[in-house]
Amino acid sequence: MAGPRVGLFITCLIDFFRPSVGFAAVKLLHEAGCSVEVPRQACCGQPAFNSGDRGDARAIAEQVIAACETFDYIVVPSGSCAGMLKVHYPELFRGDPNWQPRADAFAGKCFELISFLVDVMGVTASSAEFAGTVTYHDSCSGLRELGVKGQARRLLATVAGLTLIELQDADVCCGFGGTFCVKYPEISNAIVAKKVANIRASGAGTLLAGDLGCLMNMAGKLARVGSGVEVRHVAEVLAGMAGEPAIAAPRERKAVTTP
Amino acid sequence: MSETATSPHFKENAHAALADSELQRSLEILETNFIGRRKLVADKLPEFDALRDAARDIKNHTLAHLDLYLEEYERRVVAQGGHVHYAVTAADARAIILEICRSVNAKIVTKGKSMIAEEVGLDDFLTAHSITPIETDLGEYIIQIRHEMPSHIIAPALHLSKAQVAADFRRVHTQLPADRNLEEPQTLLAEARAVLREKFLAADVGITGANFLVAETGTSIIVTNEGNGDLTQTLPKIHIVLTSIEKLVPTLEDVSEFLRVLARSATGQEMSVYTTLSTGPRRSGDPDGPREYHVVLLDNGRSAMLGGEFREMLRCIRCGACMNHCPVYQAIGGHAYGWVYPGPMGAVLTPSLIGIDKAGNLPNASTFCGRCEEVCPVRIPLPKLMRFWREREFERHLSPATVRAGLSFWAFFARRPRLYGFATDVAARMLALMSGARGRFHWLPLARGWTDQRDFPAPQGATFQAQWRKR
Numbered sequence: 001m002a003g004p005r006v007g008l009f010i011t012c013l014i015d016f017f018r019p020s021v022g023f024a025a026v027k028l029l030h031e032a033g034c035s036v037e038v039p040r041q042a043c044c045g046q047p048a049f050n051s052g053d054r055g056d057a058r059a060i061a062e063q064v065i066a067a068c069e070t071f072d073y074i075v076v077p078s079g080s081c082a083g084m085l086k087v088h089y090p091e092l093f094r095g096d097p098n099w100q101p102r103a104d105a106f107a108g109k110c111f112e113l114i115s116f117l118v119d120v121m122g123v124t125a126s127s128a129e130f131a132g133t134v135t136y137h138d139s140c141s142g143l144r145e146l147g148v149k150g151q152a153r154r155l156l157a158t159v160a161g162l163t164l165i166e167l168q169d170a171d172v173c174c175g176f177g178g179t180f181c182v183k184y185p186e187i188s189n190a191i192v193a194k195k196v197a198n199i200r201a202s203g204a205g206t207l208l209a210g211d212l213g214c215l216m217n218m219a220g221k222l223a224r225v226g227s228g229v230e231v232r233h234v235a236e237v238l239a240g241m242a243g244e245p246a247i248a249a250p251r252e253r254k255a256v257t258t259p
Numbered sequence: 260m261s262e263t264a265t266s267p268h269f270k271e272n273a274h275a276a277l278a279d280s281e282l283q284r285s286l287e288i289l290e291t292n293f294i295g296r297r298k299l300v301a302d303k304l305p306e307f308d309a310l311r312d313a314a315r316d317i318k319n320h321t322l323a324h325l326d327l328y329l330e331e332y333e334r335r336v337v338a339q340g341g342h343v344h345y346a347v348t349a350a351d352a353r354a355i356i357l358e359i360c361r362s363v364n365a366k367i368v369t370k371g372k373s374m375i376a377e378e379v380g381l382d383d384f385l386t387a388h389s390i391t392p393i394e395t396d397l398g399e400y401i402i403q404i405r406h407e408m409p410s411h412i413i414a415p416a417l418h419l420s421k422a423q424v425a426a427d428f429r430r431v432h433t434q435l436p437a438d439r440n441l442e443e444p445q446t447l448l449a450e451a452r453a454v455l456r457e458k459f460l461a462a463d464v465g466i467t468g469a470n471f472l473v474a475e476t477g478t479s480i481i482v483t484n485e486g487n488g489d490l491t492q493t494l495p496k497i498h499i500v501l502t503s504i505e506k507l508v509p510t511l512e513d514v515s516e517f518l519r520v521l522a523r524s525a526t527g528q529e530m531s532v533y534t535t536l537s538t539g540p541r542r543s544g545d546p547d548g549p550r551e552y553h554v555v556l557l558d559n560g561r562s563a564m565l566g567g568e569f570r571e572m573l574r575c576i577r578c579g580a581c582m583n584h585c586p587v588y589q590a591i592g593g594h595a596y597g598w599v600y601p602g603p604m605g606a607v608l609t610p611s612l613i614g615i616d617k618a619g620n621l622p623n624a625s626t627f628c629g630r631c632e633e634v635c636p637v638r639i640p641l642p643k644l645m646r647f648w649r650e651r652e653f654e655r656h657l658s659p660a661t662v663r664a665g666l667s668f669w670a671f672f673a674r675r676p677r678l679y680g681f682a683t684d685v686a687a688r689m690l691a692l693m694s695g696a697r698g699r700f701h702w703l704p705l706a707r708g709w710t711d712q713r714d715f716p717a718p719q720g721a722t723f724q725a726q727w728r729k730r
Binding site: 010012014015016017018019020022023038040041042043045047048049050051052053054056059060063067091140141144145171172173175176177178179180181182183184185186187188189190191192216217219220221223224244245247248249250251252 | 270273274277586587589590591623624625626627628629630632633643646648649650651652653654658662666667669670672673674675676677679680683686687695696697698699706708709711712713714715716717718719720721722723724726727
C-alpha cells in the first residue's frame with residue numbers, strides 16, 4: 001500500500017478486555033489507505049504517571065518511543081492514552097538533551113484514532129451500517145487535551161441507518177478517572193450514576209465513546225441498574241463491526257432487536 | 260488552622276456527604292446557578308478567552324517582580340497615611356490583628372468576607388481573646404452561627420437549604436417572635452440585615468479581605484454583592500485589610516481586565532454589584548471613612564511557592580469556577596475536603612498550607628477530567644499541579660502501601676512487554692472463562708470498590724497482542 005505506515009498503539013485495556021476494538025481500528029485504518037503494524041508494547045505508562053511515579057512512567061515511555069518512533073504515525077484508539085503520548089511524554093522528558101527531542105518528534109506523530117482518520121487522512125464518511133439510535137460521550141482527555149469533539153459525530157452522521165441523539169452533559173466526566181475509580185470508588189460511583197441517568201434519559205439504544213476505560217465504567221453501571229443500553233467503542237460502529245456482544249453484555253448472541 | 264483539618268479523613272467525609280440527602284439537594288444549585296450562568300455570559304463576550312490570557316499574563320508578570328510591586332504598594336499605602344504589616348505565618352497575622360484591636364480596646368469587630376481570615380482561623384482566635392467577631396456577609400454569618408467552615412470559597416453556605424438556615428435563625432435570634440414567617444429567602448435576608456445593622460454601628464474595628472491590591476495607587480479592592488463590605492470598612496474607627504501577597508497587580512488598568520473575568524467566572528454576572536476601592540484612611544475633609552487603615556499581608560508559605568513548581572497557583576483569583584465545574588466537588592461538596600479551601604484549587608493549595616502528609620487525599624481525589632483548567636480565568640493547569648503533589652507524595656513514600664504495592668507489581672510487568680504479553684493473555688483467557696456467558700462479573704475479589712456498585716465487564720478472551728501475533 002502506498003499510504004502512510006501506521007503503528008497502531010493497542011492500549012492495555014483494549015488488549016486485555018476488548019481486542020475487537022483493535023481489529024476495528026485496523027479495519028478503519030486500512031480503509032483510509034494506511035498500512036498497519038502493531039508494535040509490541042504493554043501500556044502507555046499513564047497509571048504510573050498519574051500516581052506520581054515518574055520513574056516508572058519514564059522507563060515505560062522510553063520503551064514506547066523506541067518501539068514506535070520509526071512509524072509515519074502512531075495511532076491510538078483512546079483519547080486518554082493518545083493524550084499521554086502526545087501531551088505528557090514531552091512533559092516527562094522536558095530538559096533532557098537526549099530524550100526531549102525524541103519525545104517531541106514522537107509526540108508530533110501521535111494521534112487519537114478518529115481524529116486521525118478525519119483530520120489527517122481526510123476521511124469524510126463511513127461505509128458502515130447500523131440500525132438504531134446512538135448517543136455519544138466525549139471522554140475528557142480526548143476532548144480537552146486533544147480537541148476531539150466533532151470528528152466522531154461527523155462520521156457517525158454518515159453511518160446508514162444510524163440516528164445520533166445528543167447526550168445531556170456529554171462533555172462531563174463519567175467518573176472513571178483511571179486509578180481514581182479504584183482509590184475513590186464511592187465518589188466514582190456517584191459521578192457515573194449521574195452520567196447513567198443522562199444516558200437513559202437520552203432514550204438511545206446504544207452508547208458510544210472513544211475510550212474503553214470510560215466505556216467499561218458506564219457499561220458496568222448501566223448493567224448493574226438493569227438498563228438495556230448497549231455500550232460500544234465508536235470504532236466498532238464506524239468499522240461496521242458491531243456484531244460482537246456489547247461491553248458487559250451476555251456473550252450468547254440473542255436475536256437482534258431494534259430499540 | 261491545621262489542627263482542625265479533617266482532610267486526612269477525606270474518604271469518611273465523602274462517604275457521609277454522599278449519604279446526606281439535604282446536602283445533595285443543595286449541591287444541585289451548582290448546575291443551575293453557577294455553570295449555566297457562567298456559560299451564558301462567557302459565550303456573550305467574544306473576547307472572553309483573550310481576557311483570560313491577559314489576566315494570566317498580568318499575574319505572571321506581577322509574580323515575576325513581586326518584590327518590586329510589594330515595595331511600591333507599601334510606599335503608596337504609607338504615603339497615604341496607612342500602615343502595612345507583613346505576616347510571615349498565620350500566627351503572625353493573628354497577633355498583628357489582635358494588637359491593632361487592643362490599641363482601641365475593641366470589643367466588637369465586624370468582618371467582611373475573607374478567605375484569608377478563614378485560613379488563619381481569625382474568628383476563633385479573636386473570640387478566645389474576648390473580642391466578638393461578627394461576620395457580615397450573609398453566607399459567612401450563617402456558617403458563623405453554625406460554627407462551620409465555608410463549603411465554597413464564594414458561597415460559604417452553599418451546602419445549606421433555606422429551611423436549615425431558617426431553623427438556625429430561630430435558634431439564634433431568640434429576641435424575635437418565634438412564630439414569624441421565614442419561608443422566603445427575602446425574609447431571611449431582611450432578618451439578617453436587621454440584626455447586622457446594629458453590629459455595624461457598634462463595631463470598633465472592621466476587617467475585610469481584598470480581591471486585588473494595586474501597586475501604583477496603594478489601593479485595596481473588594482468585589483461583593485451585598486454591600487456589607489462597605490459598611491464594614493467605612494463605619495468603624497479602624498479598617499484592617501487582611502490579605503495575602505499574591506493579590507497584587509501593577510495598575511488600576513490591570514484591575515479592569517480582572518474585573519471582566521472575575522464575576523463572569525464566579526457567579527455568571529457581568530460585574531459584581533459592588534466594586535469598592537479603599538485608598539488609605541479618612542483624609543481631612545472626607546465626610547466618612549476609618550481613622551486608621553491597616554493592611555496585613557500574609558505570606559504563610561506563598562513566597563516558598565513562588566520559587567517552586569506550584570508558582571502558577573499564585574495566579575488564583577478565588578472565583579470558585581474550578582469547584583463549580585468539578586465532578587468530585589459536585590458529588591461531595593466542600594466540607595469533605597476537610598479544610599478551608601475545597602475543590603481543585605484547594606487540592607493544590609491546601610497541601611502547601613497544611614502539608615501533603617495531612618492533605619494527601621485532596622490532589623488524589625481527582626479524575627483529571629480537566630474541566631477546572633478549562634474554565635479557570637487565569638488558566639492555572641490544576642491537574643498538572645495536582646499531579647506534582649502526587650509526585651511529592653510518592654517520593655516521600657506517603658501514598659498508601661496498597662497503592663504502592665499494586666503500582667510496583669503492575670510496573671514490573673509493564674516494563675517487560677513480552678512477559679506482560681504472556682501473563683495478560685493467560686489472565687484474560689482465565690477471566691473470560693470464569694465469567695462464562697454472562698460477559699461480566701457481579702463480584703470480583705480485588706475489585707470490590709468497583710463491583711460493590713457496578714458490574715465489571717469481562718475480557719473477550721485472548722488478548723489483542725496474542726491474536727495479532729498468531730494471525
